[in-house]
Amino acid sequence: MARPQCCANPPTLNPAGGEGRVVDDGFGGIAAYVAGSTESKAAVILISDIFGFEAPNLRKIADKVASSGYLVVVPDFLHGEPYSHENADRPFPAWIKDHAPEKEFEEAKRIIATLKEQGASSIGAAGYCWGAKLVTELAKANEIQAAAMSHPSFVSVDDIKETKCPIAILGAETDFMSPPELVKQFEQILSDSGIPHFVKIYPGVSHGWTVRYNSDDASAVKWAEQATVDMTSWFNENLK
Numbered sequence: 001m002a003r004p005q006c007c008a009n010p011p012t013l014n015p016a017g018g019e020g021r022v023v024d025d026g027f028g029g030i031a032a033y034v035a036g037s038t039e040s041k042a043a044v045i046l047i048s049d050i051f052g053f054e055a056p057n058l059r060k061i062a063d064k065v066a067s068s069g070y071l072v073v074v075p076d077f078l079h080g081e082p083y084s085h086e087n088a089d090r091p092f093p094a095w096i097k098d099h100a101p102e103k104e105f106e107e108a109k110r111i112i113a114t115l116k117e118q119g120a121s122s123i124g125a126a127g128y129c130w131g132a133k134l135v136t137e138l139a140k141a142n143e144i145q146a147a148a149m150s151h152p153s154f155v156s157v158d159d160i161k162e163t164k165c166p167i168a169i170l171g172a173e174t175d176f177m178s179p180p181e182l183v184k185q186f187e188q189i190l191s192d193s194g195i196p197h198f199v200k201i202y203p204g205v206s207h208g209w210t211v212r213y214n215s216d217d218a219s220a221v222k223w224a225e226q227a228t229v230d231m232t233s234w235f236n237e238n239l240k
Helices: 056-066 092-098 101-117 130-140 157-161 180-193 218-239
Strands: 021-027 030-035 042-047 071-075 122-128 146-150 167-174 197-206
Touching: 021 101, 030 056, 030 101, 042 056, 042 101, 042 130, 042 218, 056 071, 056 218, 071 101, 101 122, 101 130, 122 130, 122 218, 130 146, 130 157, 146 218, 157 180, 167 180, 167 218, 180 197, 197 218
Parallel strands: 042 071, 042 122, 122 146, 146 167, 167 197
Antiparallel strands: 021 030, 030 071
8 A cells, every 4th residue: 555655746747748759659559758869779768656657847857868868768657547636536546456567567568679679779767656666577577777766666675686687776765665774675685686786865855756846945856856867877877
């Protein structure tokens, strides 16, 4: 069961937002927001939280990562049904039953296959909250060359034990889903296994801070931007 932090500060979705473009079925038959050049040999898949691929801050991150030379794809893994507090007919327990992140593994594999067909030679994936679990599934199956996850939800110690590629874990100081003690446990597991990793706990922030921050809060904006810088640097080290 997700705790309130997963659902806090929902964004105002904007299907037309961002500097990139939306394709209806160009990546494995699933709609996606795409930023960057299709000529890039390095691609990054960004996997949203429960509010989906139309979240403005997520698209800003996609545009920022793309500016570093990546083709960035933000798939609509929620298939047009992001979680909504206002939909009384779809309370969270019912919604998450239909949208367990593990269910999207095969679709993610098709997107990776499409990127390879289009010329990508290295592919990374980054997940936020809900999306972090799907990233671990890809990392466990050796489907990607580098992984990153921010304030993960539903990610277990066993997931980290089975990770096969370099991984960055960006945690929050206040997080009920992945508290600092758990993130540090993840770090120890990765150290013991020898998997290249980057683990950082950001001070003064809560679960969801990278994509659901208050743009009027200078400190919140600073740490969200720093997380994107750190994630991009991680991909620069492991994809290029």
